[in-house]
Amino acid sequence: MEKFEDFLDAGGVVEPNDAMPESYRNAVFRFIELHANSEYMGGLTERDWIPKAPGLHRKLTALAKTQDEIGHAHLLYMIAADLQIKTREEMMIDLLEGRTHFHNVFHYRVHSWTDQIAVAYLVDAAALASQQAVFRNCSYGPYKRILRRVIAEEGFHMRNGEEMMLLMAHGTRTQHEMMQESINRWWLPAVQLFGPDSRPSDELLRWHIKSERNEVLRDRYVQKFVPQLLGGGFTVPDPGLRKDPVDGKWKISEIDWEPLKKTMRNGGPDSARRIADARTAWQNADWVRKALDSSSEVYA
């Protein structure tokens, strides 16, 4: 293990055909499975907005984003399954039975179109920042390669979210108020996406699966988004928000992580409905899977 860790510290990249310690294999697998589940659940949320998005152009964007997320999940499930801990089907069943997890931001209800914009603008940006930090010196080769493309595509989503947010910021009074309500709902979940401060013993950091500490990423996000929101004429829903007179940096209130822990155990406000919805989607597509699986026999 010591030799393996030296290899990782020297910037070594692990490929699927290489030998690797079981604990590393398990850690990489769990991390990728969580990411895949999150892309999948995110894709289903985006899908809900295809019929509801205002206008053809926004529908096209919602459609493309859905395809992106489901496509990312597909790629991630492929490399997760290749680690030979669970098959893709086992991962799907575990997710739909509520035995595995997905990111906190997909455990809340999306109430309105401006909520959807807040998700695209605030949440996608947080997800992108954490993915970029993983990518920077990720030690697992296939994951790093997928992240390169995921990041490129998520960057386009973010630009889209920013554009829609600015439209609302400069829109009518009602639009501005609706956008503010959505920011109020989504600010904290977005900030919490980075998770509590990293433990010093975090093996994800030690094995270069992640390259930056949670609190560093969270702080960078706050420094970027507080001025942006204020610039758009919005307020940040945090009564304790202040600018530190010494270093000039924005400081947010202490976060109570207990509700997040419950949410991450699939006990969030919308977790049950979301998982049930994903289960229905899976059942409805059963005939498609069967048809694809038997096509080689039928058409041979």
Added chain:
Amino acid sequence: MTITQSDLAAVRSAVGLVTDPEYPDLTIKQLGILEDVVIDASSIRVDLVPTILGCPALSTIEKDVKLAARKLGHEVVVRFCRAPVWTPDRISPDARQILANEYTIAITPRSGRTQCPVCGARSMEKRSDVGPTACRSVHWCPECRNPIEVVRAREIKVQ
């Protein structure tokens, strides 16, 4: 205002540097999306060839093209062409290198089997006709065990 040949050349080179919204290190010229820049009546027109119909990035590309021309003091008209049809053949050799090395994206060759950009094997198995974007399919390389996205080639019937 009359448009001179040097105006046209300046716009042509500026527009050629507009990058793809998803792949900022690739230009629309390298990807073969930029067809031509011409004088149409009293204005400059930029003809673009979309990689795929219904591509959600088109309006962003249009905006970026107009902005690039505006920086030179020109208002341009952007037209998306139905012909010629975009094919992966339009991607330049240097862009192919970037796609393969940076993004692990392969391109369907005119003939023969597609090569894995990671290990060079030619034994990839197709897993899905479309991937995260409509213009790429998803393959699996059993040699290096990486999922590979491949830019799809549309079959063009020769009349």
